[in-house]
Amino acid sequence: MSLIDGIGPEAAPRARPAVASVKDLRVHFRSKVGVVHAVDGVSFDIGDGETLGLVGETGCGKSVTARSFLDLVPMPPGIKAGGAIEFRPHHTCPSCDGAGCETCDDSGRQAEPCDSCNGGGCEGCGHTGQRTIDLLEISEKDLQTIRGNRIAMIFQDPGKALNPALPIGEQVAEVFFQHRADDLLADAGASDGTEALGGALIQRKAGLKTSRIEDFLLSLPPLRGQRTKLMAAVQTRVAEALAETQIPNPRKVMDRYPHELSGGMRQRVMIAQAIACDPDLLIADEPTTALDVTVQARILELIRDLQQRHRTSVLYISHDLSLVKEVCDRVAVMYAGRIVESAATSSIFTDPHHPYTQGLLAAIPSANHERGRLVAIPGNVPELIDPPAACRFAGRCPYEAPACTAHDPLATTITANHEVACFIHHAPAGDEERPTWDRKVR
Amino acid sequence: MTAPANTVVRTGRDGDDLLVAVRDLKKHFPIREGALQKVVGHIKAVDGVSFDIRRGETVGLVGESGCGKTTLGRVVSGLTEPTDGGVYFGLGGEERRKLDTLLEVQSPDRTDEQSEALSALDANHRVDVMVGDAFDHYRRNCQVVFQESFASLNPRQLIKDIVGRPLRVHREASGSDLTERVVELLEQVGLGRQHLFRYPHQFSGGQRQRISIARALALDPELVILDEPTSALDVSVQAQILNLLHELQQERNLAYLFITHDLSVVRHMADRIVVMYVGKVAEAGPTQTIFERPEHPYTDALLASSPDMKESAQDLQALEGAIPDPALPPQGCRFHTRCPVATPACGWEVDDIVRWLEDEEGMFDELRDVERKSPFEAALSFRSEDAANRLAAALRSDAVPDAMRSAIEDLNTTGTDTRIRFTAVDEVQLTLRSEDHVAACVLNRGTSTEPS
Amino acid sequence: MVDVPAGPAPARITDSAWRVRTRRGGELLMSLLKNPTTVAGLVFIVLLLGMAIFAPLIAEPNTPDAYQMPRDWGALAVPPGSPGHILGTTNVGGDVLYGVVWGARTSLRLSVIVVSLTVLIGVTVGSIAGFRGGKVDEILMRIVDVFLSIPELIFALAIAAVLGPSFRNIILALAVVFWVKYARIMRAQIIHVKENEYVDAARVIGDSPLRIYLKDILPNSITPVVVQATLDMGNIVLVGATLSFIGLSEAGIAEWGVLVSEGQSGISAGRWWSSTFPGMMVFLWALGFNLFGDGLRDVLDPKTESTR
Numbered sequence A: 001m002s003l004i005d006g007i008g009p010e011a012a013p014r015a016r017p018a019v020a021s022v023k024d025l026r027v028h029f030r031s032k033v034g035v036v037h038a039v040d041g042v043s044f045d046i047g048d049g050e051t052l053g054l055v056g057e058t059g060c061g062k063s064v065t066a067r068s069f070l071d072l073v074p075m076p077p078g079i080k081a082g083g084a085i086e087f088r089p090h091h092t093c094p095s096c097d098g099a100g101c102e103t104c105d106d107s108g109r110q111a112e113p114c115d116s117c118n119g120g121g122c123e124g125c126g127h128t129g130q131r132t133i134d135l136l137e138i139s140e141k142d143l144q145t146i147r148g149n150r151i152a153m154i155f156q157d158p159g160k161a162l163n164p165a166l167p168i169g170e171q172v173a174e175v176f177f178q179h180r181a182d183d184l185l186a187d188a189g190a191s192d193g194t195e196a197l198g199g200a201l202i203q204r205k206a207g208l209k210t211s212r213i214e215d216f217l218l219s220l221p222p223l224r225g226q227r228t229k230l231m232a233a234v235q236t237r238v239a240e241a242l243a244e245t246q247i248p249n250p251r252k253v254m255d256r257y258p259h260e261l262s263g264g265m266r267q268r269v270m271i272a273q274a275i276a277c278d279p280d281l282l283i284a285d286e287p288t289t290a291l292d293v294t295v296q297a298r299i300l301e302l303i304r305d306l307q308q309r310h311r312t313s314v315l316y317i318s319h320d321l322s323l324v325k326e327v328c329d330r331v332a333v334m335y336a337g338r339i340v341e342s343a344a345t346s347s348i349f350t351d352p353h354h355p356y357t358q359g360l361l362a363a364i365p366s367a368n369h370e371r372g373r374l375v376a377i378p379g380n381v382p383e384l385i386d387p388p389a390a391c392r393f394a395g396r397c398p399y400e401a402p403a404c405t406a407h408d409p410l411a412t413t414i415t416a417n418h419e420v421a422c423f424i425h426h427a428p429a430g431d432e433e434r435p436t437w438d439r440k441v442r
Numbered sequence B: 001m002t003a004p005a006n007t008v009v010r011t012g013r014d015g016d017d018l019l020v021a022v023r024d025l026k027k028h029f030p031i032r033e034g035a036l037q038k039v040v041g042h043i044k045a046v047d048g049v050s051f052d053i054r055r056g057e058t059v060g061l062v063g064e065s066g067c068g069k070t071t072l073g074r075v076v077s078g079l080t081e082p083t084d085g086g087v088y089f090g091l092g093g094e095e096r097r098k099l100d101t102l103l104e105v106q107s108p109d110r111t112d113e114q115s116e117a118l119s120a121l122d123a124n125h126r127v128d129v130m131v132g133d134a135f136d137h138y139r140r141n142c143q144v145v146f147q148e149s150f151a152s153l154n155p156r157q158l159i160k161d162i163v164g165r166p167l168r169v170h171r172e173a174s175g176s177d178l179t180e181r182v183v184e185l186l187e188q189v190g191l192g193r194q195h196l197f198r199y200p201h202q203f204s205g206g207q208r209q210r211i212s213i214a215r216a217l218a219l220d221p222e223l224v225i226l227d228e229p230t231s232a233l234d235v236s237v238q239a240q241i242l243n244l245l246h247e248l249q250q251e252r253n254l255a256y257l258f259i260t261h262d263l264s265v266v267r268h269m270a271d272r273i274v275v276m277y278v279g280k281v282a283e284a285g286p287t288q289t290i291f292e293r294p295e296h297p298y299t300d301a302l303l304a305s306s307p308d309m310k311e312s313a314q315d316l317q318a319l320e321g322a323i324p325d326p327a328l329p330p331q332g333c334r335f336h337t338r339c340p341v342a343t344p345a346c347g348w349e350v351d352d353i354v355r356w357l358e359d360e361e362g363m364f365d366e367l368r369d370v371e372r373k374s375p376f377e378a379a380l381s382f383r384s385e386d387a388a389n390r391l392a393a394a395l396r397s398d399a400v401p402d403a404m405r406s407a408i409e410d411l412n413t414t415g416t417d418t419r420i421r422f423t424a425v426d427e428v429q430l431t432l433r434s435e436d437h438v439a440a441c442v443l444n445r446g447t448s449t450e451p452s
Numbered sequence C: 001m002v003d004v005p006a007g008p009a010p011a012r013i014t015d016s017a018w019r020v021r022t023r024r025g026g027e028l029l030m031s032l033l034k035n036p037t038t039v040a041g042l043v044f045i046v047l048l049l050g051m052a053i054f055a056p057l058i059a060e061p062n063t064p065d066a067y068q069m070p071r072d073w074g075a076l077a078v079p080p081g082s083p084g085h086i087l088g089t090t091n092v093g094g095d096v097l098y099g100v101v102w103g104a105r106t107s108l109r110l111s112v113i114v115v116s117l118t119v120l121i122g123v124t125v126g127s128i129a130g131f132r133g134g135k136v137d138e139i140l141m142r143i144v145d146v147f148l149s150i151p152e153l154i155f156a157l158a159i160a161a162v163l164g165p166s167f168r169n170i171i172l173a174l175a176v177v178f179w180v181k182y183a184r185i186m187r188a189q190i191i192h193v194k195e196n197e198y199v200d201a202a203r204v205i206g207d208s209p210l211r212i213y214l215k216d217i218l219p220n221s222i223t224p225v226v227v228q229a230t231l232d233m234g235n236i237v238l239v240g241a242t243l244s245f246i247g248l249s250e251a252g253i254a255e256w257g258v259l260v261s262e263g264q265s266g267i268s269a270g271r272w273w274s275s276t277f278p279g280m281m282v283f284l285w286a287l288g289f290n291l292f293g294d295g296l297r298d299v300l301d302p303k304t305e306s307t308r
Helices: A062-068 A140-146 A168-179 A181-188 A196-206 A212-218 A221-244 A250-254 A263-275 A293-310 A321-327 A345-350 A355-363 A402-406 A437-441 B069-076 B093-104 B112-125 B132-141 B159-169 B175-188 B205-217 B235-252 B263-269 B287-292 B297-305 B350-358 B385-395 B402-406 C017-033 C036-053 C096-132 C134-148 C152-163 C167-193 C197-205 C209-221 C223-245 C256-267 C273-300 C302-306
Strands: A020-031 A034-046 A051-055 A078-087 A090-092 A109-111 A151-154 A281-285 A313-318 A330-335 A338-344 A412-415 A418-420 B018-033 B038-054 B058-062 B084-089 B142-145 B223-227 B255-260 B272-277 B280-286 B367-374 B377-382 B408-414 B417-422 B431-434 B437-439
Touching: A020 A062, A034 A051, A034 A062, A034 A078, A034 A338, A051 A062, A051 A321, A062 A078, A062 A281, A062 A313, A151 A263, A168 A181, A168 A221, A168 A250, A168 A263, A181 A221, A221 A250, A221 A263, A263 A293, A281 A293, A293 A313, A293 A321, A293 B297, A313 A321, A321 A345, A330 A345, A330 A355, A338 A345, A338 A355, A355 B235, B018 B069, B018 B093, B018 B255, B038 B069, B038 B084, B038 B255, B038 B272, B038 B280, B058 B069, B058 B263, B069 B223, B069 B255, B084 B112, B084 B132, B093 B112, B112 B132, B132 B142, B142 B205, B142 C197, B159 B175, B159 B205, B159 C197, B175 B205, B205 B235, B205 C197, B235 B263, B255 B263, B263 B287, B272 B287, B272 B297, B280 B287, B280 B297, B350 B367, B350 B377, B350 B385, B350 B417, B377 B385, B385 B408, B385 B417, B402 B408, C017 C036, C017 C273, C036 C096, C036 C273, C096 C134, C096 C167, C096 C209, C096 C223, C096 C256, C096 C273, C134 C167, C152 C167, C152 C223, C167 C209, C167 C223, C197 C209, C209 C223, C223 C256, C223 C273, C256 C273
Parallel strands: A051 A313, A051 A330, A151 A281, A281 A313, B058 B255, B058 B272, B142 B223, B223 B255
Antiparallel strands: A020 A034, A020 A078, A090 A109, A330 A338, A338 A418, A412 A418, B018 B038, B018 B084, B272 B280, B280 B437, B367 B377, B377 B417, B408 B417, B431 B437
């Protein structure tokens, strides 16, 4: 995977601060038998313009982590048990108006300055000078201005995420009404508010705030023209957004209902909706799991292409390591509520250090394996009810040492940008003595 | 080398190790509409498929969702009755040759003698008509493991009853003997006596799939149909199950029909692969040949879009377009609508124009009526002359694929009507490419080194 | 091969199917008893059933037909607390206590007969429709639709009126009306359950359709029927009492609706007791079974079952 110039983990230290930093995130769940530590101290950064893959098997906490960004974890039974998700929102670059210039690194976006120091750097913003929001702390109302606007999410099953009773066009239009009302008014030529009453009404319409009576008034001749202009402006934007995801004949698709589209098409609509407001961060939660391989390839290509063109940061959640290899710059491997290893994609695949990562990679069937000789990780994922201070992989790990059940391994940097939470010292790659799963298990 | 229309192209070698012969199998599901539930069309889920399964081998059945692979598996397992054609179980080598000779003759041309011989074969070997001992023999020897391990185990039965049920139904064991047989089976799949008296919901996904496998093995079958057995499992658990399946195959000389959409799994597990596309076999042959020297562009596309298959990400190639509606499969080669190397001989038809119009802004709404003389010839009438002219212009330009343009024999516009005629093409048949390797493509890459 | 370890529970080699099933039944009962409203319902039911079963001990019959109200012509409409008539008597000298106690027995008889009849008919019809499908299903369901299009009470009333006033005819009328609900529920359940792969798995094994129905389909689709039957144990007594109240059963039998009817004319004159006590019994009976039925539904819901 080609890394984006200058921001890749192997390049010089990141010039710009991360778009989002998850710090010691803990999300627990109350259950009949006890508190389940579903996410238990997860920390990672998503660099500006970076695609970070979060991989792990069922129940490792990857989806809960992603959903915590937008407060989508049901509480209760969920409990915010601690940590922070710092998010640094951006706005359109003032010098180039989103076209991309030197000052904004061709991204067309620029970080908003910190409220208290106005870009100077203070305690509150971690000396980045950028406005920093803790997504776990802000109110639902503030979150709504971020959701779908600065942070967008696409889900595994677009059939469930789209409203079956609304045509595609209306669903995508909602995003614009919600977050881009001013732009719509400008497009419709109504921003100056020529008529007092009409202007106010049309502004409310653009913000989706009209009541039925107001809607009725807008349908009457004096205001009708403005309303038509506004609706036309929305339609144009929606068609553009759909065209962006390479949907053929977007104007026709806008009139369709979700069930009339194929799975791949629905996922494109979801993506169109997600990137409509040019977000800073796109969270993709297993976006291709429900799709066929041929369609999956198209969607991956699309996400990669959009990410490169818009310089959007992406958090890509998947259970499939081989997919993550296709789209991500950096990969974090999760196991039982923890990140066990994180590194640049290439190093994860060529030089995995954590026994769990090694096991996962070795378990992927390939032509190189003799049939019946796949490496399987023995045992099951531990139940995460009040886990002891020990390595979560202990009990399934072939290199288990006494320390593993007595102490909790912390993430340690092995080489630049490569962190592993494991006690075992691994000899550098190429050393013949290095234990491997194949030798150990077989 | 080109096979005549009704010849069964077999991918199996001759010999006495034949277990299942699938011959020109069709399964069409009626589409009903309206208050009277009138049949308005048929979904051609499986539309003329032939292949063999030999003892002890794994045949991989791959394709996208909706290609008919699951339906085919259900017909082979006897859960669904075929519309036409048949699944033959337990034919000897001699009988197979006899069957194929008989099937080469179209049914109206058959002599009484031939018909009689065929019905005799059917009664003993064709799964959907066999009765008595023959059916009992088939039922014991053909078992299924389903994808959803949760849905395939009765939640109200104990593991002992689930795994012991086949033995009880076929009166093989009862009482404490049954319990011991069940324990034996559980131990073979990596479970044990302690699991006898539990309910399915007390197990993890991988364990439940082991229970399904134990149940399938209870009658010591010769063939197990595996319908996406690991699709719902995590990769590390999948590895456990795949290893187990291989081990059991070695021990019991099982044949597997392995249905999956996952190419890396099928490459690992299968001896031979059948690639299906919209109800038909696109290509079939030994695993290595399919992966290293594919002859069908669809196989190429599948391989190119599967991320596990390659070393570097840059090669990931996506396929254009959507899977065609199996109720109206494309003419000629069914893949021509998405094929990157399509030729004028691939079966370009009127529906291709309709599909093209759908994706063209403002054009589809202009279309008023399509009057078809044949799939290849029609008059399209539009609401405006302009639209008719635009279509005609587009069909002469780069807006449509070169191959499609070259396949047009006649095109003229009068007023709001556009008349068009494509070269009529027969359905593309499977042809032999190398030993045991067939593909249904008009192109021949000639990469195969055919032994003379 | 890499082995999987045992599941969460420790291995119990001595287990038997019987033990596991009773343990499961026990667990079910325990979760049922965790809900206070369910317990309240159960208490009402036990009390009322106790009253019905021990009726001859609580109120000794002195007429040849114990279900007939004994008449004390010497004590017409005496208030509660009178000697020999703890709950008073009706206008025509019927002992209210006797009516209340034997009314429970009448109600039990009514609800048990009607529920078993309707469940039997409904489950059979629903099963045939759902399992066979096609034309058979089409015809049966149209019949059900016709039945469902008429309101229960009015339909029962019409039938009972045509058959003539008697308690036996009320039973008949209710049975005719109430089976359709079960047919509907059962059919919907079966259509859903027969899609499960374990049904296919049983077919692949070679099991007969009847055994597949009995082992795989029926046990997995009967739960809502059980819940509905529990609720109907209460509802049927309510509807039965209504029919009796408007005079569709014989006068003078020990039935709560009849008693309420007998006492209603006295309410304006201050003689509240002969309507109130039997009325309360109807209420408690219906409440008891409804509370218990709701609790049962929560516990038997397959979702809560599988996530344990």
